[in-house]
Amino acid sequence: xxxxxxxxxxxxxxxxxxxxxxxxxxxxxxxxxxxxxxxxxxxxxxxxxxxxxxxxxxxxxxxxxxxxxxxxxxxxxxxxxxxxxxxxxxxxxxxxxxxxxxxxxxxxxxxxxxxxxxxxxxxxxxxxxxxxxxxxxxxxxxxxxxxxxxxxxxxxxxxxxxxxxxxxxxxxxxxxxxxxxxxxxxxxxxxxxxxxxxxxxxxxxxxxxxxxxxxxxxxxxxxxxxxxxxxxxxxxxxxxxxxxxxxxxxxxxxxxxxxxxxxxxxxxxxxxxxxxxxxxxxxxxxxxxxxxxxxxxxxxxxxxxxxxxxxxxxxxxxxxxxxxxxxxxxxxxxxxxxxxxxxxxxxxxxxxxxxxxxxxxxxxxxxxxxxxxxxxxxxxxxxxxxxxxxxxxxxxxxxxxxxxxxxxxxxxxxxxxxxxxxxxxxxxxxxxxxxxxxxxxxxxxxxxxxxxxxxxxxxxxxxxxxxxxxxxxxxxxxxxxx
Amino acid sequence: xxxxxxxxxxxxxxxxxxxxxxxxxxxxxxxxxxxxxxxxxxxxxxxxxxxxxxxxxxxxxxxxxxxxxxxxxxxxxxxxxxxxxxxxxxxxxxxxxxxxxxxxxxxxxxxxxxxxxxxxxxxxxxxxxxxxxxxxxxxxxxxxxxxxxxxxxxxxxxxxxxxxxxxxxxxxxxxx
Numbered sequence: 149x150x151x152x153x154x155x156x157x158x159x160x161x162x163x164x165x166x167x168x169x170x171x172x173x174x175x176x177x178x179x180x181x182x183x184x185x186x187x188x189x190x191x192x193x194x195x196x197x198x199x200x201x202x203x204x205x206x207x208x209x210x211x212x213x214x215x216x217x218x219x220x221x222x223x224x225x226x227x228x229x230x231x232x233x234x235x236x237x238x239x240x241x242x243x244x245x246x247x248x249x250x251x252x253x254x255x256x257x258x259x260x261x262x263x264x265x266x267x268x269x270x271x272x273x274x275x276x277x278x279x280x281x282x283x284x285x286x287x288x289x290x291x292x293x294x295x296x297x298x299x300x301x302x303x304x305x306x307x308x309x310x311x312x313x314x315x316x317x318x319x320x321x322x323x324x325x326x327x328x329x330x331x332x333x334x335x336x337x338x339x340x341x342x343x344x345x346x347x348x349x350x351x352x353x354x355x356x357x358x359x360x361x362x363x364x365x366x367x368x369x370x371x372x373x374x375x376x377x378x379x380x381x382x383x384x385x386x387x388x389x390x391x392x393x394x395x396x397x398x399x400x401x402x403x404x405x406x407x408x409x410x411x412x413x414x415x416x417x418x419x420x421x422x423x424x425x426x427x428x429x430x431x432x433x434x435x436x437x438x439x440x441x442x443x444x445x446x447x448x449x450x451x452x453x454x455x456x457x458x459x460x461x462x463x464x465x466x467x468x469x470x471x472x473x474x475x476x477x478x479x480x481x482x483x484x485x486x487x488x489x490x491x492x493x494x495x496x497x498x499x500x501x502x503x504x505x506x507x508x509x510x511x512x513x514x515x516x517x518x519x520x521x522x523x524x525x526x527x528x529x530x531x532x533x534x535x536x537x538x539x540x541x542x543x544x545x546x547x548x549x550x551x552x553x554x555x556x557x558x559x560x561x562x563x564x565x566x567x568x569x570x571x572x573x574x575x576x577x578x579x580x581x582x583x584x585x586x587x588x589x590x591x592x593x594x595x596x597x598x599x600x601x602x603x604x605x606x607x608x609x610x611x612x613x614x615x616x617x618x619x620x621x622x623x624x625x626x627x628x629x630x
Numbered sequence: 631x632x633x634x635x636x637x638x639x640x641x642x643x644x645x646x647x648x649x650x651x652x653x654x655x656x657x658x659x660x661x662x663x664x665x666x667x668x669x670x671x672x673x674x675x676x677x678x679x680x681x682x683x684x685x686x687x688x689x690x691x692x693x694x695x696x697x698x699x700x701x702x703x704x705x706x707x708x709x710x711x712x713x714x715x716x717x718x719x720x721x722x723x724x725x726x727x728x729x730x731x732x733x734x735x736x737x738x739x740x741x742x743x744x745x746x747x748x749x750x751x752x753x754x755x756x757x758x759x760x761x762x763x764x765x766x767x768x769x770x771x772x773x774x775x776x777x778x779x780x781x782x783x784x785x786x787x788x789x790x791x792x793x794x795x796x797x798x799x800x801x802x803x804x805x806x
Contacts, residue, residue: 182673185673185689186673188636188637188687189638189689189708189709189710189711193708194706194709197671197705197706198702199670199671200670200672201672207669226670230669230670234668234669237669237694238667241665242665245665248721284702287701
């Protein structure tokens with residue numbers, strides 16, 4: 149986004165959503181004042197200021213472009229990246245402080261002891277190198293993107309210039325994505341619950357529109373991001389979500405020659421759903437195919453799209469479901485569902501997402517049966533079900549399950565394989581459960597492909613028997629919600 | 631109250647010496663016991679009277695701590711008119727680090743500029759590592775203040791000294 153100030157410091161123009169950078173107790177005026185303060189100083193104050201904390205937990209790379217009677221502050225959001233970097237630095241600094249403290253204690257208790265080795269220095273060094281890598285790459289990209297944005301404003305009526313500007317801007321977007329993809333590919337950044345932040349889908353849609361509309365226009369195609377009106381705020385790994393979307397849209401733009409690229413975002417009861425569609429023809433199956441046909445693109449798809457591979461890794465880390473859906477008119481579209489635990493209301497307060505568990509289970513008309521060995525694992529699963537408000541019946545023999553099925557009381561079954569000396573699949577075959585019954589099968593880990601620890605096939609979820617609590621919880625929520 | 635002067639001040643120091651806490655104490659009179667690493671840069675302002683009674687506005691660039699000025703940090707200090715150097719009195723090596731940072735900043739800017747040194751965490755007397763003779767030696771080179779962002783002791787005195795030092799220095803002109 150761009151904020152332009154006149155010679156006397158008055159705001160002349162704001163292009164983009166300044167409210168994204170307004171957080172905590174700050175107001176828009178505070179942000180404008182902070183930007184103005186950047187001009188103070190001796191001749192030669194910097195015109196590129198990477199990673200400035202503009203408001204509480206809101207970072208921007210800032211590029212200041214001066215003209216005769218005005219100054220333009222181009223802000224590129226760096227919040228997600230800087231928050232990830234801060235977590236990394238925090239761990240590194242705490243480790244260094246701890247090592248320092250130990251060294252002092254040793255020195256106090258044994259003043260003549262030989263110098264303490266520095267086992268954590270290597271860790272700290274790599275962390276600093278990581279930080280430098282990010283910082284070094286971002287400043288020139290901010291410069292590139294900033295100039296492109298300003299030129300775009302000035303050349304609104306020059307189609308040829310706009311095409312060039314679109315190419316420059318898209319190159320900057322791709323370089324930015326590449327830098328983050330590299331870090332994710334190297335394992336320096338991961339997605340997960342520790343990175344949770346609040347996302348406003350309409351703000352996200354505006355960002356995507358701003359990032360890709362010009363390039364789409366230059367390619368001669370339409371670009372639209374759809375968000376239902378009044379959509380809830382959601383709690384999710386913001387950096388990972390944005391990186392996935394940027395990667396997939398870049399990839400989508402490479403696979404479309406005509407028509408319209410439509411990205412739809414909606415927070416449904418079971419999670420955040422995203423559709424990426426090419427209208428009217430759809431994408432060819434092989435364009436996004438590797439996302440669903442290959443278990444680990446980063447390992448097995450050398451020479452393929454890094455953006456696609458990194459997106460797949462992030463999607464797996466976020467336990468998202470991904471499908472390539474056939475369109476009636478031909479071609480395919482990508483469908484993704486991210487599980488969400490909580491959404492935020494208009495006031496920003498978080499509430500637990502109402503999962504659409506079957507009413508028959510929640511009102512006790514039916515029960516969930518836990519037929520799991522060993523007993524400790526069974527009690528862990530039962531506790532998770534109780535947390536979800538589902539009545540649980542633990543059983544030790546197959547006959548008891550059969551009795552509950554006969555009575556029509558079995559709504560969900562969590563079964564370990566083996567159980568009572570029998571193979572889980574054989575038990576399921578013998579039980580002949582109604583199609584609507586939810587089943588979770590705990591199997592040896594090598595029978596569950598991918599890295600999410602669970603996989604779903606219609607109303608049955610297979611989970612690794614040694615899965616952690618979070619994985620079991622995610623799998624249970626998925627299968628019970630239908 | 632009209633502001634007649636403004637000065638850009640860069641805060642330099644190793645990580646976890648208390649730069650952000652010192653600014654928070656001085657600007658907002660707050661302190662948090664939790665250590666939260668800074669990344670990038672944060673800009674705050676503090677207005678105080680100079681020796682001649684004029685209002686002096688200090689624009690404080692709180693730069694993420696490090697033992698040297700890399701390319702990004704070198705970029706931040708451009709145009710600085712004063713330095714607030716902060717070290718942790720319970721980690722003697724951070725004094726050497728911040729002095730080296732000052733030398734590096736002076737080299738990068740190509741000019742000398744006023745500086746004040748705060749030895750933070752003076753409330754932790756039991757862990758203090760900077761001996762009196764070292765303090766005396768430092769005081770001969772630049773204004774030095776033992777201070778505590780936690781209690782507030784010495785913080786305002788250090789800022790007043792800095793204000794006095796930068797107010798007298800040439801202002802230069804604003805960047806174009």
